[in-house]
Amino acid sequence: MHKYQTSFIANSKVTILSDKGKKHVAVVGGGMSAEREVSLVSSSGVNQALVDSGYKVTFIDMGVDIASVLLQIKPDIVYNCLHGTYGEDGCLPGLLNILRIPYTHSGVLASSLAFSKIHAKAWFVANDIKTAKSIIVNKSDNIKDDPMPRPYVIKPLIQGSSIGVEVIFVEDDFNFADYDFPYGDQVMIEEYIKGREMQVAVLNGRSLGVLEIKLLKRRFYDYETKYTDGFAEHLCPAPLPQNMYNKLLEESERIYQTMNCRGVVRTEFIFDESKNEFFALEINTHPGMTPLSIIPEIAALQGMDFRTLVERILETACIDT
Template sequence: MKTKVALITGGYTGEAEISYKSSAFVYSQIDKEKYDVFLIDITPQSWEYIDQDNQKHEIDRQDFSLNINNEKIHFDVAFIILHGTPGEDGRLQGYFDMIGLPYTSCGALTSSLTMNKGYTKAIIQDIDQLNVAQSVLLFDIDRPNASEVVKNKLSLPLFVKPNAGGSSIGMNKVNTWEELPKALEDAYDAEGTGKQVLVEEFVKGREFSQGIYRDSKGELQVLPATEVITTREFFDFEAKYTPGLTQEITPAEINADQKNRADEIIKEIYIRLNCKGMVRVDFFLQNETDKFYFIEINTIPGQTPQSFIPQQVKASGRTATEFYGELIEAALIS
């Protein structure tokens, strides 16, 4: 009998657009001979499965089951490819924990923590050979005086971003103090990010993104790194999703020492944050010092054909089908 997989997509934020693209690619790559895959769309309006005849079937949220032609379908595992709320911030994971359904991503606490960039930095800042940029975490109560708080504590240039956002939505680079108020407004007003803002001093260096996951044998597998070279001011939403604006080199051209250090740092980040499944860590390699600076961790990284993780899986010699099967099997035994 095939394993029944609920492939979760959609979402409550602007990142839903990317979720649909990611889940379409994952669906196309999963081994249908081994897995019976149901694409479940979760939106603020409904949780539903649309069958091949375009018929909609509402999920029973009591036990996350389906009723199709009077047959009750229970899933063996949830494969979460939902970026942003509620799939990346721990809400869906907490629900699945309560009903006892295994899933492929990090647990509820880790997912919730890592959506908060400021809190994540506090947990990983003492990891050996890992550095974090000077920063200020602003809450909604700080909004009236946010510019003055930043000026008193940080130096230009700066990155201003929603503390709980993704896909660089609401993020700006600030080169002058005159640019700061608008950047703060953009970050505070970004949809579904909790009205918290993280402001960080700019680190000049090469930018990398690297995946890591735990396989079905319990072993950590670090994927080859990707270097990101963009024609934009920084790797913003347009650079991420507009063809031609960014050059992505996988595997990255780094020396053996840099590779070994990056691999060990990323493993320690994964362990320190108690991660599960696949995650992606973004970091800078500072030009002057050759030191690694943490940017952020993504616990539901993009899975479009152009996304970093599929690139890295291919560069590692694996197929996407093998990789996604490994994530499903690891979730079933965890």
């Protein structure tokens, strides 16, 4: 099995971290997706922040029995700390809607729409949001040559954390005929736009700030770069002209609102300096909360420490109506 494939966990692991407090919060993390390890790191910080803030906290490392576990422990709120499949794609929000348990982060529609790259891309285009050109390639197409002129990006349709993403440059020794479609029978092929990578944090409909990622060791912002100290430099706030900075804030709020997001999200853009234009790449409705994550760093611009940020996210918990 590929190290980034979805796994099967029969039984959730339940850990009581604090048995009394103002409200009972169940933090659901870990889980069965390819991003399990990242989710566990995010959950660790969130768990501690909630305990320090005086909540009764139960951590659930999610298995397939999650519904019965939640019915048994009866939390007041679920903090959705899952990344990837089953948590970020709308599955857990759908279950929590049925169980009528308020939860953090976006609901079913926004989560599933943002998680599917093909649908998110179509939504960008339909809403006049500039984005990189792309096509969908099926394994059954048996394409032998490059599906579009190099450089281009290969993206699995439903993976996060840049898992499975490859950038094919002109000089690379790569034959598309040998690509084995490790994450499903379809991939998105997207034009590569050379530029500066910008990340925007949005909390409860308001943009908090813009951060620029400066790569130090890799050619693009891949999985290892995201989660390995020393692989990238974060410039926060991003060194942009004020009018361009404000434009990113406004565009991120528009994306958030029209997609009907909730809680906290992170929007990703490429700034093409040759055209003086921004291109939206993705929107992440369940962004990481690890020590190297972008959301806490941007929130600090607004004077929010990690514990305050977690509480602010918790305050947005609700169910779809």
